[in-house]
Amino acid sequence: MNLKTTVVTVLVLGLLGFLAWGLADSQGEGLEPGGEVPVETLETLPPGGKGSLADYRGQWVLMNVWASWCIPCRDESPALERFGRRHGDRVTVLGVDTRDLSTDALGFIEEFGLTYPQLRDPDGSYADALETTGVPESFLISPSGQLIRRLRGPFASAPEITRFSAPALRPAGGVRSGGAG
Amino acid sequence: MRTAFAALLASISLLTVVEPAVAEPNGPRANLPQLEEEVMCPVCGTLLGLSRAPAAERQRAFIRGLIRKGRSEDQIKAALVAEYGPQVLALPEDEDTDVFVYLVPLLGLIGGAILVLIAAISWRRKAERELPEVEGPSGPEAERLDRDLDRFGP
Secondary structure, rough: OOOHHHHHHHHHHHHHHHHHHHHHHOOOOOOOOEEOOOOOEEEEEOOOOEHHHHHHHEEEEEEEOOOOOOOHHHHHHHHHHHHHHHOOOOEEEEEEEEOOOHHHHHHHHHOOOOOOOEHHHHOOOHHHOOOOOOOOEEEEOOOOOOOEEEEEOOOOOHHHHHOOOOOHHHOEEEOOOOOOO | OHHHHHHHHHHHHHHHHHHHHHOOEOOEEEHHHHHHHOOEOOOOOOHHOOOOOHHHHHHHHHHHHHHHHEEEEEHHHHHHHHHHOHHEEOOOOOHHHHHHHHHHHHHHHHHHHHHHHHHHHHHHHHHHOOOOOOOOOHHHHHHHHHHHHHOOOO
């Protein structure tokens, strides 16, 4: 094998290596139902504290990733608030505001009178860890922190939120309700 | 009258002293087109200047508000980092891992140059090998050529 062939071979192998590395990196582990939902400590909204999904271990959580500039988020937020008020004893609605201006996010929370807890993901790192493809996205998370199901996009209606959360609302599902349905 | 004139003069001189300090508290005044080329849209993965996404429009409005308040470019960038994190800056931070951002293209360039050099040398050698062997004249033809060269040469 002469020098030219060696150099070309090394370069081609190097390029293939980069390609394989890139593909492996982009695919990641994959967050599938049954898998553990990533946890990241974030600032709360309004600011002044820290929080994470781990704070709700032992409870069913409906985690909703949103942003104030997202039009579908505006449509579903009032329904999420109503759901949280109605089923808060069995499911905790947790908002995660991502890639958003804090003033806009606070304005959004005030505009829709959202009372459920909110975390702020300014750079989108948590949304990336959750493998979101946009906003809004919702995750139903079991008391042990496992992903039960996810919805990419908004809830079409308030009843859809209830259907989505059915595993948590079943008599055996609500851990804090002691089995009450 | 003289008192009023003196007061006016004092006001003007005060304005010339105070105004630049208010308008340019920390370097030259920022402008949106330049900043759009230096910061990223938080959701698009492109420069802010290339995006018309709703999030980018909100980011633009945020920058415009700070420009109106007379904030410098550095102050606006700091505010953007506080809002979106360091990834909002288009230029990578000066960290060890980011050396690759500069190193990989450089290595690619050097590798490419080596390839071109090897190819050029190879083609030259091949061309030299493929040159036809030309035999010179011999016998009477050579003698005639020598005679002509003696006659017409310098």
